Each structure stands twice: as structure tokens, then as C-alpha cells.
Amino acid sequence: xxxxxxxxxxxxxxxxxxxxxxxxxxxxxxxxxxxxxxxxxxxxxxxxxxxxxxxxxxxxxxxxxxxxxxxxxxxxxxxxxxxxxxxxxxxxxxxxxxxxxxxxxxxxxxxxxxxxxxxxxxxxxxxxxxxxxxxxxxxxxxxxxxxxxxxxxxxxxxx
Numbered sequence: 576x577x578x579x580x581x582x583x584x585x586x587x588x589x590x591x592x593x594x595x596x597x598x599x600x601x602x603x604x605x606x607x608x609x610x611x612x613x614x615x616x617x618x619x620x621x622x623x624x625x626x627x628x629x630x631x632x633x634x635x636x637x638x639x640x641x642x643x644x645x646x647x648x649x650x651x652x653x654x655x656x657x658x659x660x661x662x663x664x665x666x667x668x669x670x671x672x673x674x675x676x677x678x679x680x681x682x683x684x685x686x687x688x689x690x691x692x693x694x695x696x697x698x699x700x701x702x703x704x705x706x707x708x709x710x711x712x713x714x715x716x717x718x719x720x721x722x723x724x725x726x727x728x729x730x731x732x733x734x
Contacts, residue, residue: 620659623652624666631671634694638663672708675701679716686713 626644630636641663642652656662671693678689690701705713717723 616655616658620655623655624670627667627670628674631667631674631694632692634696636667636694668704668708671695672705675705675713676709676716679713680720680722689713 623641623645626641627636630640633640638649638652642649645652653663656666675689675693678684678692679686682689684692686702687698690698693701695701695704702712702714705716709716711719
């Protein structure tokens with residue numbers, strides 16, 4: 576038996592997948608009101624991501640910290656992430672790995688320094704997380720980009 580798939584936004588009159596759930600919760604709203612509420616939720620999600628980006632270097636940053644920044648409960652913030660098909664931890668990990676890649680390719684910082692800037696206390700834990708996310712190590716990332724793998728070692732070149 577073939578599993579039923581959710582209708583695409585175009586099949587629902589352009590309303591995203593959260594629309595049917597919100598329509599049940601708020602009966603009697605027009606499509607434009609519903610779309611407006613969805614836009615507000617998406618705008619709030621973007622604000623949450625901006626707040627998270629500010630705190631990427633904090634290794635102890637948690638859902639409770641983020642919820643506190645918006646004066647809301649952890650459960651309410653968790654629902655915001657659920658509406659986007661993700662969760663806080665997954666999104667934090669993704670933001671950290673994307674920033675790490677950008678720093679690896681656009682700077683000459685040591686890998687250990689990059690690890691600290693994206694919230695990892697131990698460079699080895701960062702390297703494992705990076706490999707899991709990108710499929711290769713931070714050093715390999717730089718090698719593929721044609722950058723020297725021994726950057727900013729603090730050692731002087733032999734004369």
C-alpha cells in the first residue's frame with residue numbers, strides 16, 4: 576500500500592503545510608488572514624535564527640537561553656521550530672557548521688580557533704562534527720580549496 580503524501584502548496588491554494596493545522600485551530604479566518612499569520616511566524620523564525628547566530632560561539636547555548644531572549648517558554652519556541660520542520664539543536668548545529676565552513680575558506684584562522692568561534696571547546700570534537708556534517712575534515716576542506724593546510728601555526732619558516 577502506497578503511503579499518502581501531503582499535498583503541495585500549489586495544490587492547497589498556495590498555503591504552506593502549516594496552513595491546514597492553523598485553519599483547524601483558528602476556524603473562520605480568511606486565507607489572507609491565515610497567510611498573514613504564517614508570514615508573521617516565518618518572520619519570527621528568522622529573528623530567532625538571527626539571535627542564534629549571535630550566540631554561536633557560546634558552547635553552553637541552549638533552547639532555554641534562546642527562549643529567554645524572546646520572553647517565551649521553551650515549549651513555545653520548540654513549536655516555532657517544529658513548524659519549520661526542524662528543532663533547536665539541529666538548527667544550531669547547522670548554523671555552526673555553515674559558519675565553520677565559511678571561516679575555513681575565508682580566513683587564515685587556525686582550525687582550533689575556528690572550533691572555539693563556533694562553540695566547540697575541543698578542536699577534536701569540532702573536527703568530528705564537521706566531518707559528520709560535510710563529509711570530510713576541516714583540513715580536507717582547506718586542501719580541496721587549494722589553501723595550505725598548515726595555516727597560522729605560529730612557527731617561523733626555516734631560513
